[in-house]
Amino acid sequence: xxxxxxxxxLPEALRILGDEDVIPYAGGTDIMxxxxxxxxxxxxxxxxxxxxxENLEGKIRIGACSTYAALLRDERIPKVLKESIRQIASPSIxxxxxxxxNICNASPAGDTLPILYAxxxxxxxxxxxxxxxxxxxxFITGVKKTARETSxxxxxxxxxxxxxxxxxxxxxxxxAQAIAKLSFVGIHELTAGIVSDIRIAFGAVGTTVLRxxxxxxxxxxxxxxxxxxxxxxxxYEKIIRxxxxxxxxxxxxxxxxxxxxxxxLENELTEGNxx
Amino acid sequence: xxxxxxxxxxxxxxEKVSGTARYIADYDVKDALTGxxxxxxxxxxRIAAISLPEFPPxxxxxxxxxxxxxxxxxxVEKDMPVxxxxxxxxxxxxxxxxxxxxxxxxxxxxxxxxxxxxxxxxVYSPEEASEIHFEYGYTxxxxxxxxxxxxxxxxxxxxxxYQEQAYMEPQGVIASYEDGKVTVKGSMQCPYYVxxxxxxxxxxxxxxxxxxxxxxxxxxxxxxxxxxxxACRAAVAAIRLEKPVRIILERAEDxxxxxxxxxxxxxxxxxxxxxxxxxxxxxxLLDGGAYTTLSAVVLQRSLISAAGAYDIPNLKVSGRVAKTxxxxxxAFRGFGAPQSFFAVEMHMNHIAGKLKEDVxxxxxxxxxxxxxxxxxxxxxxxxxILEEMIEKAAxxxxxxxxxxxxxxxxxxxxxxxxxxVFFHGCGFTGAGERDIIKARVRLDKSPDxxxxxxxxxxxxxxxxxxxxxxxxxxxxxxxMDDILIENPDTDRVPDSxxxxxxxxxxxxxxxxxxxxxxxxxxxxxxxxxxxxxNYVHHENVPWDMDRFFGDAYPAYSWGVNIxxxxxxxxxxxxxxxxxxxxxxxxxxxxxxxxxxQAEGGLLQGIGYGSMEKMTLKDGRIWQSRFTDxxxxxxxxxxxxxxxxxxxxxxxxxxxxxxxxxxxxxGGAPAYVASVENAIGRELCSVPATPESIMETLRKGGTE
Numbered sequence: 001x002x003x004x005x006x007x008x009x010l011p012e013a014l015r016i017l018g019d020e021d022v023i024p025y026a027g028g029t030d031i032m033x034x035x036x037x038x039x040x041x042x043x044x045x046x047x048x049x050x051x052x053x054e055n056l057e058g059k060i061r062i063g064a065c066s067t068y069a070a071l072l073r074d075e076r077i078p079k080v081l082k083e084s085i086r087q088i089a090s091p092s093i094x095x096x097x098x099x100x101x102n103i104c105n106a107s108p109a110g111d112t113l114p115i116l117y118a119x120x121x122x123x124x125x126x127x128x129x130x131x132x133x134x135x136x137x138x139f140i141t142g143v144k145k146t147a148r149e150t151s152x153x154x155x156x157x158x159x160x161x162x163x164x165x166x167x168x169x170x171x172x173x174x175x176a177q178a179i180a181k182l183s184f185v186g187i188h189e190l191t192a193g194i195v196s197d198i199r200i201a202f203g204a205v206g207t208t209v210l211r212x213x214x215x216x217x218x219x220x221x222x223x224x225x226x227x228x229x230x231x232x233x234x235x236y237e238k239i240i241r242x243x244x245x246x247x248x249x250x251x252x253x254x255x256x257x258x259x260x261x262x263x264x265l266e267n268e269l270t271e272g273n274x275x
Numbered sequence: 276x277x278x279x280x281x282x283x284x285x286x287x288x289x290e291k292v293s294g295t296a297r298y299i300a301d302y303d304v305k306d307a308l309t310g311x312x313x314x315x316x317x318x319x320x321r322i323a324a325i326s327l328p329e330f331p332p333x334x335x336x337x338x339x340x341x342x343x344x345x346x347x348x349x350x351v352e353k354d355m356p357v358x359x360x361x362x363x364x365x366x367x368x369x370x371x372x373x374x375x376x377x378x379x380x381x382x383x384x385x386x387x388x389x390x391x392x393x394x395x396x397x398v399y400s401p402e403e404a405s406e407i408h409f410e411y412g413y414t415x416x417x418x419x420x421x422x423x424x425x426x427x428x429x430x431x432x433x434x435x436x437y438q439e440q441a442y443m444e445p446q447g448v449i450a451s452y453e454d455g456k457v458t459v460k461g462s463m464q465c466p467y468y469v470x471x472x473x474x475x476x477x478x479x480x481x482x483x484x485x486x487x488x489x490x491x492x493x494x495x496x497x498x499x500x501x502x503x504x505x506a507c508r509a510a511v512a513a514i515r516l517e518k519p520v521r522i523i524l525e526r527a528e529d530x531x532x533x534x535x536x537x538x539x540x541x542x543x544x545x546x547x548x549x550x551x552x553x554x555x556x557x558x559x560l561l562d563g564g565a566y567t568t569l570s571a572v573v574l575q576r577s578l579i580s581a582a583g584a585y586d587i588p589n590l591k592v593s594g595r596v597a598k599t600x601x602x603x604x605x606a607f608r609g610f611g612a613p614q615s616f617f618a619v620e621m622h623m624n625h626i627a628g629k630l631k632e633d634v635x636x637x638x639x640x641x642x643x644x645x646x647x648x649x650x651x652x653x654x655x656x657x658x659x660i661l662e663e664m665i666e667k668a669a670x671x672x673x674x675x676x677x678x679x680x681x682x683x684x685x686x687x688x689x690x691x692x693x694x695x696v697f698f699h700g701c702g703f704t705g706a707g708e709r710d711i712i713k714a715r716v717r718l719d720k721s722p723d724x725x726x727x728x729x730x731x732x733x734x735x736x737x738x739x740x741x742x743x744x745x746x747x748x749x750x751x752x753x754x755m756d757d758i759l760i761e762n763p764d765t766d767r768v769p770d771s772x773x774x775x776x777x778x779x780x781x782x783x784x785x786x787x788x789x790x791x792x793x794x795x796x797x798x799x800x801x802x803x804x805x806x807x808x809n810y811v812h813h814e815n816v817p818w819d820m821d822r823f824f825g826d827a828y829p830a831y832s833w834g835v836n837i838x839x840x841x842x843x844x845x846x847x848x849x850x851x852x853x854x855x856x857x858x859x860x861x862x863x864x865x866x867x868x869x870x871x872q873a874e875g876g877l878l879q880g881i882g883y884g885s886m887e888k889m890t891l892k893d894g895r896i897w898q899s900r901f902t903d904x905x906x907x908x909x910x911x912x913x914x915x916x917x918x919x920x921x922x923x924x925x926x927x928x929x930x931x932x933x934x935x936x937x938x939x940x941g942g943a944p945a946y947v948a949s950v951e952n953a954i955g956r957e958l959c960s961v962p963a964t965p966e967s968i969m970e971t972l973r974k975g976g977t978e
Contacts, residue, residue, distance in 0.1 A: 033902075171846050173886050173964070175910040179902060246892075246903045252847075252966040259845040263687065 003040035010049045010126070010155065016042055018128040018151045026065050026101035029093050050100070050155060053077070061124075062157040064100025071099060078159065079275050080166040080185065084115045087170045090177050100154045106140045108208065109180045111170065113140070114201040116157065117209045118185045124156035133158065143207045164189045164197065164275050167268045169260055173247065180204045181248035184260045188269060195219050195227070195269075200261070205242035205253050212239055229265045233258050279749050279929045282867035286740040286760060290490070299447040299462050299489045300523045307449060307519035308333075308374040310512055311381045313388055314532060315363035315370050318399075318600040318894035320392035322361060322370070328387035334375035336388070337512040344478025348504045349471055355566040355603070357476055357507045363392070364565035365600050366894045367532035372512050374520055397894055401540065401562040401597035408563045408596040409571045411578055413651055413823035416589035418546075421554030425546035429626055433543065433618035434960040435943075437889035437896075438536035438882075440607055441906050442735075444492025446501055446533060447523035450509035457510050458485040463502035464494045465773035466731050470765045472503035473510050487764040491735040495879070496606035498735065499775050500568045501533045531899040534568055534605025535889065537561040537596070539577070539614040543622045546589075550630060552623075552641060557581040559594035559615065564603035570596040573604070575704045577611030579827045582650045583619035584661060584696045585641040590650055601891055606775065608876065609699070609939045613883060616697045617961055620944035624693075625957050634948075635674070638696055639665065653816045653826030660922050661696060661833055664857040668694070668835040671916055672855040677839065682952045690852065692839045693948025695941035700828030701933030702778040705820055708829065709812035712772040716786040718747065718794050720804040726751060726794070727759040728787060730771040732779045734762070737935055738868035739779050745864055746784050746928040750791035751798075769807070777933025780864055781830065781924070786810060788928035813926050830924050832932045833859040836877065836941035842953040847965035847972075849885070849950050854915040856941070861924040861932035873917040873938045880942020882907045884961045 005022065007013035016022060022042040025031065044050055050065035055076050062071070068085045071077045072094070088094055088102075088111045102112045103123065113136070122135045125148065136157075139147050148154065167186045172178030183203035189196045198219045201211040215235050219227055242253035290296040313336075327336065339346050339360035346360065347353040359370060370390060373381050398404050422428060448461030457477055463469055466486040474484050486506070491498065505522060512520045524533070539561050546554040559577050563570040578594045627637035643649075645659045669675060677692045684690060702708050717729040728747055734740040744758040761767075771783045790808040797804065818825040839853035856877055863869035886905040889898045898904040923930025947963045956975050960967060 169846075171848065171965075173905040174907055176908050178905065246890075246897045249966045252969050255969060256846050256965075263845050 002037050005040060005042045006046055007042065008046050010047055013042060013044060013047060014126060014128045014153060017153055021150050024104070024153060026104065027067065027096045027098040029089070029097040030101065030105045030107070055161070058161045060159045060161060062099060062159070064154045064156060065098045068094035068097050068099065078119060079273065080168055080187065081112065081115045081119070083168045084111050084170065087111065099157055103136065103139070103157065104146055104148060104154055106144050106146050108143055108206065109204040111180060111183065111203070113209045114183050114185045114203040115168070117211045118187045118199040118201040119159045121157055121159045123154055124158060125152045126155045127152045137209070137211070140208050162275070166273055166275055167264050171256055179247060182242070182253045182257055184257060184264070186264045186268070190224055190270070193223050193225070195222055195224055202240060202257050205240050205257055210240060224269050227265060227269070229262065232265060233262055236261055279745055280863045280866045282865055283741065283745065283755060285738060285868070286744055287734065296490045298444050298492055299449060299460065302449055302460065302489065304449055304451065304519045304521065307521045308376060308516065309378050309381060310372045310374045310509060310520045310522040311378065311385060312369035313371040313373060313385045313390070314366070314528070315368040316366055317363055317392045317394055318366050318397035320363050320394045322359065322363060322390060323393050324391040325371070326389045328384060330384065331380065334373070334380065334384060335516065337372045337374065337515055338370065341515050342476060342511050343514055344476060347475065348507050349475045350500050350503060350568050351571055352567045355504065355568070357511055365602055367602055367896070368565065369508060369532070372508055374512055374516065397600035399599055399601060399891055399894055401538070401560050401599055404597035404599050406598040408567045408598050409574055410595045411574060411823055412593035413578065414591050415648070415650060415652060416554070418554040418556055418589040418591035421548070421589040422546045422556070425548050425553065427547045427629070428544065429547065429629060430542070430544040431622055431625060431959060433541040433621060435539045435614045435617055436962060437538050438607055438887050439530055439889055439904055440495040440497030440535065441904070442493030442495060442497055445524045445526055445529040446498065446505055448502065448505050448509050449519055449521045450506065450513035451519035452513045452517055456483045456485060457514060458487065459506040459510055460487045460489050461502055461506060462491045462498060463488050464491070464498045464733055464735060464775060465502070466733065466763050466765050467770045468499070468773055469503050469506045473506050476507040477510055477514060485764065485766045488733045488762045490762060491733060494735040495608045496610065496775070497533060497535070499606040499773065501605065526901065527899045530904065531896045532602060534564070534603050536607035537563065537570065537573055537604035537611070537614065541614060541618040543618055545622065545626060547626060547630065550632065552585070552587055552626060554589035555582055555587050556591040557593070561594070561596045562599055562601065562604060563596035564599055564601045566603045568603045568605045570604060572704055573606070573611040575611070576700070577615045579651055579700065579704065580612045580615040581619065583616055583623065584643055584698050584833070585619070585623065585638070586643045586647045587641070592650070600894060602896060608879065608936050610776065610936065612699060612936070613880065613940050613943060616695070616940050617884070617943045617947070620695045620697070621947065621959060624948055624951070628957070635665070635669070635678070635694055642696070649827060651827050652824045655831065656815050657830060657924060658922055659833070660859055660920060661835070664833060664835045664859060664920055665696065667918060667920065668837050668855050668857045671918070672837040672839065672853060674837055682955065684953070687844050688841050689844060689953045690839065690841045691949040691951065691953025692837065693945045693952055695836045695944035695948065697941045698831045698833045699777055699933060699937040699940060701781050701830045701832055702828055703776050704827055705818040706812070708778070708782060708810060712810065714772040714782055714786060714810040715769040716771045716783060716790055716808050717769050718787070718790045718806045720794060722801050722803050724753070724800070725757045725759055726753070729768045730783050730787070731763045731765070731768050732771055732774045732783050735774065737872060738865065739774070742780055742864040742868055743784060743787055746788050747791045749929065750788050751795050777832070777935045777937065779935070780931050781927045781933045782810065784864070784928040784931060785926055829926065830932050832861070832934060832937045834937050834941045836945040838881070838945040838949045840946070840949040840953055842950060847968045849953065851881070851912050854912060856915065856917045856938070858917065858919050858937060859922045860919060860934035860937065861927050862921050862930035863919050863934070864929065864931050869919065869934060870917060872934055874915050876936070876938025877915060877917070877942045878907055878912060880939040881912065881946050883939070884943030884946040884963060886962055886964060888962045888964055
């Protein structure tokens with residue numbers, strides 16, 4: 001038998017979290033696939049504070065329990081994030097699943113994660129005793145592992161606003177209801193033909209999202225047409241280390257990552273989609 | 276009278292759309308115990324000892340020593356035990372059935388049971404298997420001579436993988452035992468198969484065994500053999516405990532432990548003289564898994580289909596089913612034919628390519644025609660309208676123009692188009708209908724003029740309740756509402772055979788049409804009347820199993836598929852751009868039902884060819900959840916354009932032939948041909964996943 005709590009507001013939820021070891025339930029689309037539950041659930045869907053989206057001081061603050069469907073309807077959500085959400089599972093899953101759930105599930109194949117890494121998102125965690133804000137890359141520590149302690153709750157995802165071009169591609173075994181074999185996101189800004197900002201992230205090819213700021217720094221400040229594409233590909237070839245599993249093969253994952261990166265650098269860097 | 280093809284509301288429409296249909300899991304049987312299996316986690320081992328935990332009251336376990344009569348499940352052979360007592364032969368073989376009131380307690384008990392195994396080396400590769408389940412072969416003409424005289428000889432090896440039936444409703448039965456009679460209800464295709472199996476295992480007489488099919492949520496062959504195994508296991512426990520026992524499989528255990536399509540290795544060697552294929556030498560190796568199930572007949576169909584829809588004068592065909600330590604392979608829509616048709620279609624494409632001939636023109640000059648000999652020396656005695664069908668499919672799809680344009684594209688996105696030509700032999704292979712099945716049907720007219728159809732063929736979603744009713748209603752010229760048809764119950768229905776082999780409409784439906792015509796002639800107002808009809812065999816060249824010679828099937832249905840794809844060369848993911856199909860199923864009994872069969876089957880065939888990948892990892896099925904085993908969804912395809920050309924069959928109701936399996940067969944070869952066309956490389960295996968396409972490109976050198 002499953003025990004459950006239904007807090008109506010955030011302080012109540014944080015109090016329960018402080019008192020007891022519970023499983024925060026934020027949509028349940030991943031958790032319910034499992035079989036036995038040894039801990040009580042803390043249902044978060046009645047807490048309106050966790051579903052707000054705000055645009056404050058150059059930052060978009062997304063309540064952790066906002067469903068994918070709600071985010072797709074919201075004009076303030078970055079287009080590149082919406083593009084990844086549109087390819088998550090099916091309408092029924094998107095109606096239930098939440099962005100905070102996707103983050104805390106910490107699957108290597110989590111669809112929103114590469115985008116959030118590339119957007120320099122950071123996360124607000126709260127407990128009865130206070131709050132802290134940390135970059136997403138520090139929060140996700142491994143396969144299904146996060147830095148969340150049991151008394152803390154992920155309450156907000158904070159994305160710095162900005163203008164940029166983007167390119168996103170998810171590769172799955174079919175066009176809906178598929179876990180990514182790999183995914184790619186590239187975000188950049190050109191100023192007078194010069195790369196003034198670029199961020200590249202890959203999903204599902206490592207224990208966590210792969211984003212390498214050293215490689216990005218190499219590209220910043222260069223003319224888009226002067227980028228040494230073979231050297232960049234060679235660099236990423238060394239750091240992308242995917243595995244064979246029941247869904248795909250390491251060699252495929254790696255080759256396709258590099259193919260998409262090459263397409264991006266050759267053809268899209270100068271003509272991406274505008275956020 | 277309106278045309279019988281005009282769609283009607285399905286007989287089971289209301290219960291299906293309203294959600295009131297009761298599947299086996301919906302039955303709430305008083306005092307029923309839940310049964311769950313302890314599965315072997317060793318692929319090949321002797322059971323040295325089993326140590327049981329203490330069972331709380333009401334809980335117990337049933338095994339091989341509890342079988343009242345013979346510890347065998349009859350499928351075709353008797354090699355499979357109900358529960359193994361000495362050896363386990365694959366991971367996922369049920370060793371014990373633990374029963375009790377609470378499923379969670381059962382799980383804990385199963386976890387606490389210790390089986391001591393003495394392991395022996397397992398065999399997973401059919402090539403390395405030392406034992407074979409079955410072996411057949413046949414020849415036609417003089418292949419050796421043709422090879423000696425050949426201008427060119429081409430040899431290729433093809434591989435096809437497992438395919439999981441992926442029915443929506445998992446396997447399940449409820450067995451009960453009262454007053455010396457065992458009753459098994461459940462999701463199944465073939466109540467009389469289950470009947471015979473349960474009789475054999477329990478030693479009970481005909482009047483002491485009763486099998487009832489419950490509304491079945493899809494089967495695709497997966498509920499042809501397995502329900503016999505499940506029913507025997509549940510019946511043994513129900514008899515021992517004198518309580519109802521309910522076994523409903525979870526999805527993951529269903530996918531990991533029930534039979535699926537045989538993986539195959541097919542070697543094709545062809546002699547070409549004067550631009551024609553003069554001989555083919557074909558060797559088929561199927562992975563049968565640990566027990567024989569239906570493998571003998573699957574291999575037979577595979578071998579009979581080896582030359583495809585082509586008139587090849589000289590043939591040398593051989594095949595084996597290897598015994599391996601993996602999940603037994605079994606029945607799946609197409610039953611051995613999809614493997615052969617994939618291989619022969621690709622082989623013909625590749626030969627045409629080597630000869631620098633247009634693929635379609637090359638295929639056309641080899642097509643069988645009315646009067647042609649079949650591969651096994653029978654005769655295609657009915658009209659073969661493949662030319663007309665190809666013409667139509669090519670017109671619908673713009674095949675010729677696209678073929679001229681595609682295949683030499685550059686850039687990231689490249690288009691391709693492919694065609695497949697195929698048939699399906701309707702009904703049981705060889706003399707099965709005549710010698711084994713001997714179908715019988717009954718119509719029971721009540722005094723109020725309503726007529727009940729009594730047959731053992733099941734409606735598993737394919738629509739036979741509706742199509743049988745239409746056949747009878749049309750022959751009797753009475754309204755559909757006056758025709759009754761229930762799920763079969765062996766206490767009430769005669770044995771009209773199993774619901775397999777595309778035989779229901781053509782064989783059972785024809786008997787129903789005959790019975791209905793007789794009832795109409797003998798109709799007496801206000802009286803109850805019973806009319807029975809028995810199968811009569813029609814053949815030109817009698818089938819001889821020992822020589823593998825003669826008419827292998829009473830009739831053939833035909834198909835032509837064309838598929839267009841666009842391949843993203845960065846990801847090697849093909850995107851389907853067009854699907855066209857033309858079928859000859861004699862006469863569609865209901866256009867909507869037939870369209871459902873055509874589109875569903877074709878999609879299943881495309882899944883087989885593209886993404887349905889199932890493999891063994893250390894003897895265990897690696898993709899045992901729907902998260903990992905991919906079947907295509909509506910988003911993976913475009914609207915299918917399916918057409919039917921009528922070609923009435925003399926011995927089918929209103930001219931109908933078999934239609935259930937045919938649409939699956941051409942999907943994979945047409946899909947893979949289109950991908951080959953796009954990427955400019957030959958592909959020889961399915962599923963042609965992006966990973967395997969990449970491997971082919973790598974092996975082929977620079978891209």
